[in-house]
Amino acid sequence: MNKCIWLARLLNSHPQGMTRAAILEAWRDEDDQQRPMAPSTFYDNCQYLATRFGIQVERKGNLYRLQAGAGAETNSIFRIIGQDSTPESTLNMPGSATPDDATPGARWLPLMVTAVMERRRMVMTYAPPGKEAYDTWLCPYVVKQIHGLCYVVGHSSHHGALRTFALDRITALNLQGGTFRRTAEGTVKGWFADSFGAFGGPGLRPERLVVRATTPRMAAYLRQRPLHPSQQPLSGDACRFALHMAVTPDLVGQMLAFGPDLCVEEPQALKNEIGRRAAAIAALAGE
Numbered sequence: 001m002n003k004c005i006w007l008a009r010l011l012n013s014h015p016q017g018m019t020r021a022a023i024l025e026a027w028r029d030e031d032d033q034q035r036p037m038a039p040s041t042f043y044d045n046c047q048y049l050a051t052r053f054g055i056q057v058e059r060k061g062n063l064y065r066l067q068a069g070a071g072a073e074t075n076s077i078f079r080i081i082g083q084d085s086t087p088e089s090t091l092n093m094p095g096s097a098t099p100d101d102a103t104p105g106a107r108w109l110p111l112m113v114t115a116v117m118e119r120r121r122m123v124m125t126y127a128p129p130g131k132e133a134y135d136t137w138l139c140p141y142v143v144k145q146i147h148g149l150c151y152v153v154g155h156s157s158h159h160g161a162l163r164t165f166a167l168d169r170i171t172a173l174n175l176q177g178g179t180f181r182r183t184a185e186g187t188v189k190g191w192f193a194d195s196f197g198a199f200g201g202p203g204l205r206p207e208r209l210v211v212r213a214t215t216p217r218m219a220a221y222l223r224q225r226p227l228h229p230s231q232q233p234l235s236g237d238a239c240r241f242a243l244h245m246a247v248t249p250d251l252v253g254q255m256l257a258f259g260p261d262l263c264v265e266e267p268q269a270l271k272n273e274i275g276r277r278a279a280a281i282a283a284l285a286g287e
Helices: 003-012 020-029 039-053 072-081 106-118 185-189 216-224 249-261 268-285
Strands: 057-060 063-066 120-126 134-146 149-156 161-166 170-179 207-213 240-245 262-266
Touching: 003 020, 003 039, 003 063, 003 106, 020 039, 039 057, 039 106, 039 134, 106 120, 106 134, 106 149, 106 170, 134 185, 207 216, 216 249, 249 262, 249 268, 262 268
Parallel strands: none
Antiparallel strands: 057 063, 120 134, 120 170, 134 149, 149 161, 207 240, 207 262
16 A cells, blocks of 8 residues: 555544554554554655645654644545545546545545556546636646645646646546656645645746734634735734735635725735726626
8 A cells, every 4th residue: 555645544543643653563564574664754754745635744742643624625635545545436437426525626536646646647638617628648746625626736738838727627537557757846846835726836926915904803813814824913013914925816816705804005916906806896786
């Protein structure tokens, strides 16, 4: 069994946590020669879970456990690691059961995770919104869940470059023979580093943002759930926060969703865009 998936399954079945010694010894049952797992292998696979699937292994005292995630953001991955993955049964079966029916595109996760782990090429039929579906060879690098939706970052033969694909837009998926080399490993690691949601890639240009919560409830919300890892409170004002991130369509949409509870102070271009869209919404509401 793949050590990474085995480790995630083991820790998922021990929510109270396990000592490193117990984890290493548990591997004996899987090893052909009944050898324990090497400590370096344990740490390597913890890192792999974090970078490939966003599953964090946290340490509290001498116990290791899976870090509690954001509900739907991690449920599908946990369902996958909690059951046997049989990729062949999922090929081109859009009507088959999904690991988590509440997560669009989750039915493709077992196959996609297998391809990422084994560096296997795939043939994918993809249907972008408002466009014709197309077939492409895909070399998948990273599977990620963002705001309840599943995405994969990989090299697409159709585009000749790395792209982000939403799994709920996939209509057919086939695992192919042979493996591929991850030649763009470094690029993919920071794919979503500067973004709020699913827009990612090296082309994003982060900038300084300043937002102000206009209600105590919104201020508390932002302190508990930062919009981005770069978020920091501004000294002397518990309601104002600075961020360093890219302005993307999903960020603009989130700002609008907060309504009058959140005010954008910087940059001016973002303020203007939110004002323009808010005015258009108000005009439609008045019709």
